[in-house]
Amino acid sequence: MKPARFVVGLTGGIGTGKSTALAEFSRRGASVVSLDEIARAQARPGGEGWKAIVRAFGRGVLDETGGVDRRALGARVFRDAEALRRLERATHPAILREMDKRTARLSGVVVVDVPLLFEKGLERRFDATALVACRPAEQRRRVRRRDRLSAAAAARRIRAQWPLRRKRALADFTLDNDGSRKALNAQVRRLHAGLSLLYGGTPNGNADENP
Numbered sequence: 001m002k003p004a005r006f007v008v009g010l011t012g013g014i015g016t017g018k019s020t021a022l023a024e025f026s027r028r029g030a031s032v033v034s035l036d037e038i039a040r041a042q043a044r045p046g047g048e049g050w051k052a053i054v055r056a057f058g059r060g061v062l063d064e065t066g067g068v069d070r071r072a073l074g075a076r077v078f079r080d081a082e083a084l085r086r087l088e089r090a091t092h093p094a095i096l097r098e099m100d101k102r103t104a105r106l107s108g109v110v111v112v113d114v115p116l117l118f119e120k121g122l123e124r125r126f127d128a129t130a131l132v133a134c135r136p137a138e139q140r141r142r143v144r145r146r147d148r149l150s151a152a153a154a155a156r157r158i159r160a161q162w163p164l165r166r167k168r169a170l171a172d173f174t175l176d177n178d179g180s181r182k183a184l185n186a187q188v189r190r191l192h193a194g195l196s197l198l199y200g201g202t203p204n205g206n207a208d209e210n211p
Helices: 018-027 035-044 048-057 070-077 081-106 136-149 150-158 166-167 181-199
Strands: 007-012 031-033 107-114 127-133 171-176
Touching: 007 018, 007 166, 007 181, 018 031, 018 107, 018 127, 018 181, 031 035, 031 081, 031 181, 035 048, 035 081, 035 107, 048 070, 048 081, 081 107, 107 181, 127 166, 127 181, 136 150, 171 181
Parallel strands: 007 107, 007 127, 031 107, 127 171
Antiparallel strands: none
């Protein structure tokens, strides 16, 4: 008898392509949960995360609309390890509670995007783990381009997470994202098809979509 759900923790490093992989899992028929999306929702003015951030850092981290200034807060916590730990202590418990709540409502193959999966010892919450990885030089290039950061600022953000080689040793599956989006999507498609055959779900997404 197949389980009601098979939950995969999807992780990687900043700039490695987790969001792209998650979108392709969804396109192929998997149910998906994004911790980044949960965090953004909770950080809206008046939300649980917003209140926790204001308690931890004061109203100086808010923008003119009263929302969290994510760029300013990010610049602060990625320069100061203690500030980063304070942010995580303030926000992570509520994010994980919401993750568990959403996951429990789903069935078949479920993929959860968890940026700090291994760093926070969360792998035990999942039936399997998958890593989206790329070469360090490519990661640095993507982070600088995407977030418009200096080389030093990009390096600080990358160093705030474990090296990808350490995560490779722990992940059950690795999706290499050194090439094109098409190549990454092909790997996602194969992994999802295999998991769906074993644990239920829709192996190929919508039948009328191109591979």
